[in-house]
Structures are given as C-alpha cells and as structure tokens.
Amino acid sequence: MIHQALIRRQRLILLSFAVLILLTVFVSMGLGYSKVSYGRIIPTLLGNGTFKERFVLFDVRLPRIIITVLAGMALALSGSILQSVTRNDLADPGIIGINSGAGVGVALYFLFMPIDAGTFAYVLPMVAFGGALATSVLIYLFSYKRHAGLQPVRLVLTGVGFSMALSGVMIVLISSADREKVDFISKWLAGNIWGADWPFIWALLPWLIVLVPFVLYKANKLNLLALDDSVAIGVGVSLTKERLVLLLAAVALAASAVSVAGGIAFIGLMAPHIAKSLVGPRNQLFVPVAVLIGGWLLVLADTIGRNVSSAADGIPAGIVVALIGAPYFVYLLLKKI
Template sequence: MDEKAIFLLRRKRTIRVAIVLLGVALTVILISLNTGTIRLSPTSVLKALIGYGTAEESMILYEYRLPRIIITMLAGAGLGIAGAVFQGVSRNTLADPGVLGINAGAAFGLIAYISFFRSLDGPAALMIPLFTFAGGAVIALVIFLFAYDRYRGLLPIRLILVGIAVSAGVSAMTLLLSLRLDEDTYAFAARWLAGSVWSRDWVNVWGLFPWIVVLIPIIYYRSATLDLFTLGDETAASLGSAVTRSRLILLALAVALSCASVSMA
C-alpha cells in the first residue's frame, strides 16, 4: 500500500471517529439539558429552545443549564487543542497545560483577580481571561527563557522539565496568597481551583467565546507545522520550517487558549 492510500485510509478513519464523537457529544448535551434538580422532558426542552416553553422552563434552560453546557464545550475544546499543541511542540505525549505549568500560572492570575474584584459575576467577569492570560503568559515566558538554548533554540525535553519545576513553585505561591484571603473568598477560590462551571452565566460565555473562535482557526491554519516537528528539528528545518519561530508562535497561541479556558472552568 503506497503512502497516498495510507493517508486516505487514515483520513477516512479520522472522519468516522469525528462523526461518532460528535454524535456522543450531542447526546450528552441533550441529556444534560434534561438533567438536574428540576427535570425537564425532551418535549419541554424542545419547546423552550424554540420559544414555546413556560417561563420556568425557559429560565432553567437559558439562565442555568445552557450557559454552563456551552462553557464546558468551549473550555474543553480550548484545553484539548492547547494540549495537542503542547504535545506536538514538545514531541511528548505526556505534555499538557498542567504539566508545563501554564494552568498554575493561570491560577495565580485568578488569585490576583480575586484579590481586587472578589467575584466571577457581572461585567467584571470579562476581565478574568485577561488576568489568567497574564498569569499564564508570565509563567510561560519564564519557562521559555529557562528552556531556551542560544545555539539549539527551544529544547522540548528542557521545556517539560522546567515546566514541572516552575509549576510546583507557582502552585506554592498561589496557595500562600489564597491563605491570606478571608474565609468566604478563600472558599470561592478553592472551588474554582478544584474546577467547576457552577454559577457561570452568559457573561462568562461571552468572555471566553472570542478567544476560542479566534485562536482555534489560527492554530488549525498552522497545524501542519506540528507534523514537521514529529520528524525532528533538523528535518523540519531542512524542509523549510523556521523551527524556533514556529514553536514560539504555536506555544504562545496554546498558552492564550489554555489560560482563557482555565479561567472559566
């Protein structure tokens, strides 16, 4: 079997898997719209979606369940794609935003946000991705500086090791700052750090949505570079790829996507 046939076979298999996973996702969404303290029948959900439901059904669907489902979908897509970029750039299947310390930096940014605003509610929530992005970007910059070699560029193995070390240090700083908060604010911060979409509403959806719809297409446009990285830096460079520049751009995009997703989930 030649390479073209293998490529077409893999492409068909990928499409089939994607269709199956899309069906699973849609099924889970429909089940989630039905599930809760107050159960809504599929008929009630459908009526509420097209504007013919009762006031109570519309409130439950549009003010509580739908925003949280959308936040979960957006954040999941963002973290998944960011993780794929980190794995491709580092050539390590264990790499993800958590291992590289990006999530820890985003958490540090959120603690700084809470110190000033103390809330995830209202228009101020639109600032959350900016704070988490700033925290993640600063930590990412520190990691990149330590992992960079002036002769060989950004080294993947050093990126992983430095990321683990910096993540541990930043997590300790985040814990120290969170212990200085009052009881109610600390409880709020602890819930967020554990991961939750509770109390998220449409303001949070609109806070995350632009980051997802802008950054994911850009990453997809540059995704062919990730395939070159799997061949090794020397081979990628011989094929015309600016290895260090491309790696930094993809990492910056993945950091932004990861931090924005972490900020809401």
C-alpha cells in the first residue's frame, strides 16, 4: 500500500518536471543560429508567423527538440528497467553495451546496405534494435549460469566488456569507409542529435506509446525482481520469463532512442537515481518521474550544446551529458565501495 502523501508528492514532482520541460523547450525554440523572438513563438505556433519564423520553428528547431525529449524519456525508462532487473544501481544501456550493439548495427547498415531516403527513418530503429538485441542475447548467455540463473553483477561486468569490444569493432568498420560516412558515424558516436526531422519522431514515438504503459503495468514485477531471487520465486514470479521480457523492452527503448539521437550514455543512469531520491524506490512511483527527468536532461543538454560553441553543429548532446554523467557515475561507484 502506497501512502497517499507519497502519491501526492509524486504528482507534484511530475507536474514540476512537466513544467520544467515546457519552459526548457520554449527557451530552446528561441535560441540558435537563426534566432526567433520569444514574443513571436506563440503566434508562430498558432499559424501567424512569417515564412522564416515557421521554417525555423517547424522545420529546423521543433523536430530536434521533440526528438531529444522522446529519446531522453526512452533512455531513462530503459535504465530504470535495467537497474531493477539487474539489481545494480550502476546499470545503464550505454554502460552495459546495449548502445554499442545498436551502434554497430547502425554502422553496418549505413556502410554496406542500400539506403532508401523514404524508409530510412523507419528502418533505422529496427536495425538498431537488431544490433542491440544480438548484443543483449550474447551478454545474457555469458551472464547466465545453469544452476544459479542470471547473475546481475556478472551481467553488468559482461556488458562493460562487450561495450569495449564493440567500440573496437566500430573503429575497424569506419577505418576504411568513405569520409562522408565516417563523419556521420563519428557524430553518431559523440551523441549528436542527427535525426532532427518529423519522420524520425513518428519512428520513435510508437515505441514509447507501447512500452511506457507496458513497463508501468509490470511495475510490481520489477519491484519483486529488484529483491532477492528467493523472495520473487516465493511469490510466484517466473524469473527467467519476466527478466527476458523486461530486458527486451529495455533493449527496444534504448535502441530506438540511440538510432536517432546517437550514442548517448548516462541518461539511463542519472534519471532513475534522481527519481528514486525524490519519491523512493517503488517502480510505480519513480518510473514516471524518471521518464520526465530523462526527457528534460537531454533537451537541456542539447540546448546547452547548440549554443555554447561557435561550431556549426555545436557540442554534441552526448558530450554535454557525459560531462555531467561521468562524475555522477564515479560518485555512485564510490558510494558502492
């Protein structure tokens, strides 16, 4: 039974972060190489802007902003699942190899497959999912012991090893590629939000529409999986089945996000931790908060990256997130020791 005061606290925090996202989005829409007056943003959104204002907002800035919010939400939800399933607070799709697997899939597709501009945005998440899924299956097999089942700590360590190995594979792949393709993959690895167009939004949005309610539906199972195996088995949870299903959901969320937002790590690590510190460890409470925090963190990082550098593309959002996330990861690691 969740205390009513805690539920009210969660709702207030959800409202606060929703407002924070809207404010950050509003600020982001007015910033950039082609500035739009803040007094003209609302009229332009309502259809009363000039051609330039409509072009800057609807064709350049708004798709990128929406992509960053959705990708941040997906990565935060993926990290929330992984931390509960692995019972490891340091789990994150970027740290344990899922992002690297998706990246290798994207690189293979981009380098060696014929690309159709009309279907590229919709095929890419599936390719990333295939690469991430293949990597996750291998990590799972190496982490599984026949008589002891899945070992959460072993899974994280194996994932870190696979992440390093796949980074090496990526370097080998791009070492003999064309300059244009190498530039694209390099930007992807740095976490540059490149899928900044409306088709990429429609490619990413269905994953969230389906998987956010699904994960909330599985919240009680996640609470039990976060406990000792004997406790979960004692209340009738099928450990192998539930872990596989939820890991598959985490893989799908991470792969769909990084396929359009690049190799971004640490969002899935930080957002769940911040949410747990605000509303506690129950998945019913912290998962919705983590989703909003993830969306806000990534859109904030992208807004900062676009505007603090004079370079054409600014600083990739993945680098801005890493500058915050790496020290946070070390802090969490020191707490564990």
